[in-house]
Structure formats: C-alpha cells, structure tokens
Amino acid sequence: MKMIFLVDGDNNIGTGLKGVNMLSEQDTVLIFYQKGLPLNKIQKLCEGSKATVQYIESVRGGKNSIDFQIITELGVLVGRREADYAYVISQDKGYAASIEALRVRYANAFQEVALRPSIESCLHLPFILKAENREALCNALVKEYGSAHGCAIYNHLKQIFQAPDTHGDGGKTVKITSRRGGGRKK
Numbered sequence: 463m464k465m466i467f468l469v470d471g472d473n474n475i476g477t478g479l480k481g482v483n484m485l486s487e488q489d490t491v492l493i494f495y496q497k498g499l500p501l502n503k504i505q506k507l508c509e510g511s512k513a514t515v516q517y518i519e520s521v522r523g524g525k526n527s528i529d530f531q532i533i534t535e536l537g538v539l540v541g542r543r544e545a546d547y548a549y550v551i552s553q554d555k556g557y558a559a560s561i562e563a564l565r566v567r568y569a570n571a572f573q574e575v576a577l578r579p580s581i582e583s584c585l586h587l588p589f590i591l592k593a594e595n596r597e598a599l600c601n602a603l604v605k606e607y608g609s610a611h612g613c614a615i616y617n618h619l620k621q622i623f624q625a626p627d628t629h630g631d632g633g634k635t636v637k638i639t640s641r642r643g644g645g646r647k648k
Contacts, residue, residue, distance in 0.1 A: 464488055464489070464490075464544075464545055464546050464547070465485070465488070465489045465490075465545065465546070465547040465548070465549070465584065466489070466490045466491075466492065466539060466544070466545040466547070466548045466549070467485075467489070467490070467491045467492065467513075467548075467549050467551050467581050467584070468492050468494065468532045468535060468536055468548070468549070468550050468551065469491060469492065469493045469494065469551040469552075469581075470494060470528060470529070470532060470550065470551060470552035470554060471493055471494050471495035471496065471499070471504065471528065472494075472495075472496060472528050472529075472554075473552045473553050473554045474552075474553050475493075475504060475507070476507065477553070477579060477580055478551040478552065478553075478579070478580050478581065479491075479493075479504075479507045479508065479551075479580070479581060480580045480581060480582045481580055481581035481582025481583070481584075481585055482507065482508050482511045482513065482515075482581050483510050483511050484581075484582065484585055485511055485512060485513035485581065486512055486513065487512045487513065487514070488513075489512075489513040489514070490513060490514045490515075490516070490545075491508070491511070491513050491514070491515045491516070491581070492516050492518055492535065493508075493515065493516070493517050493518065494518050494520065494528045494531055494532050494535075495517065495518070495519060495520065495528070496519075496520050496523065496527075496528065497519050497520045497521075497522070497523050498523075499519075501517055504517065505517070518531070518535075526556075529554065529556060529557065532550055532552075532557070533550075533557065533560045536548060536550060536560075536561075536564065536575070537564065540564055540568050540571050540572055540575060541568070541571070543571050543572070545572060546572060546573045546574075547572065547573050547574045547575075547584070548572060548574075548575045549574075549575070549576055549577070549578050549581075549584045550576075550577045550578070551578060551579070551580060551581055551584075552577065552579070553579050555577070557577045558577055561575055561576065561577050586606075590602060590603075596620075599616065599619075600612070600613070600616045603615050603616050604616075
C-alpha cells in the first residue's frame with residue numbers, strides 16, 4: 463500500500479505533519495512551501511520519518527499558488543496511477559471541489575483520495591491508540607469496522623491477550639516488526 467501526502471506548507475504545517483514519524487519507507491511526503499521560505503523548521507518536523515520526504519518550492523509567489531500546484535501534482539499522480547492512497551494535507555477547504563472531481567472521474571485509479579487536516583488523520587492506527595480502556599477499544603473497533611467485524615476483532619484480541627503466555631516473554635512488551643497490512647475501504 464503506497465501512500466502519498468501532499469502537504470500545504472502555507473496552512474498550519476505543524477498540525478499537518480503530525481504523524482509523519484509513523485510512516486514507512488513505502489510512503490512519500492511532498493511538502494509544498496512558498497518561494498524563499500527557510501526550510502530548517504519544516505525539516506526539523508520531519509526528522510526521524512522513514513518516509514521519502516521531498517520539499518517543493520512554489521514556482522511563483524502569490525495567493526493560492528501552492529494550492530494550484532498541489533492540485534496539479536495530485537492530478538498527475540492519479541493520472542499516472544502512482545499512488546493507492548493520496549491525501550492533500552491542509553485545513554483549507556478550498557481543495558474539496560477538485561478532490562471530488564478526481565473521485566468522480568477517476569475512481570478506478572486509486573483506493574482513496576482525500577483532504578485531511580494531518581498525516582495522522584489518514585492513518586488507520588490512531589483510533590486504536592486513543593482508546594484508554596477495553597470499552598473504548600471495542601467502541602473504536604465497531605466505529606471503524608462496523609458492528610459485526612468490530613466485535614469479532616475485539617473478541618479475537620481479547621482471547622489472545624487472555625490466553626496463557628506461551629512465548630515465554632513474561633508479560634513484557636513485545637516489539638513486532640512487520641509490513642502494514644491491507645487497507646480498509648469506506
């Protein structure tokens with residue numbers, strides 16, 4: 463699953479880049495910024511990310527220049543079928559019409575194209591990490607996957623974690639390294 467994030471550097475970039483450290487080496491982040499803007503602060507926000515991060519300076523200055531450049535790039539990526547999942551990261555709602563037009567015309571070219579406020583909001587994991595107890599976890603799974611699947615996942619996890627420890631890890635936190643699984647569809 464390849465994800466591409468097109469980040470609007472003019473629009474609350476600190477919030478937009480939240481979650482960049484949760485990305486894998488399969489992912490790409492394109493950060494669009496105004497001509498002449500120093501990059502050191504933006505680069506610092508991306509430190510530690512495994513994703514490929516590219517910094518794209520606006521070709522021209524002026525109102526909405528970055529917005530048009532992002533939509534142009536998104537259209538090219540969708541047209542070339544270079545991303546399963548492509549997200550414009552911005553709090554600017556002006557992107558909504560262009561993204562909807564891509565969805566209508568090129569729906570078979572990608573799994574998901576969307577406008578989101580942050581990278582973290584595109585990931586499928588945060589809803590689980592926000593659960594503070596079993597009931598919240600069950601509710602989050604039901605909300606994410608529907609009643610039947612959410613309850614089935616919760617009950618399966620419950621069985622696994624209540625089973626006797628057969629790996630001899632003594633209840634310690636186990637670090638698991640694996641590839642991200644298949645994506646969900648809405």
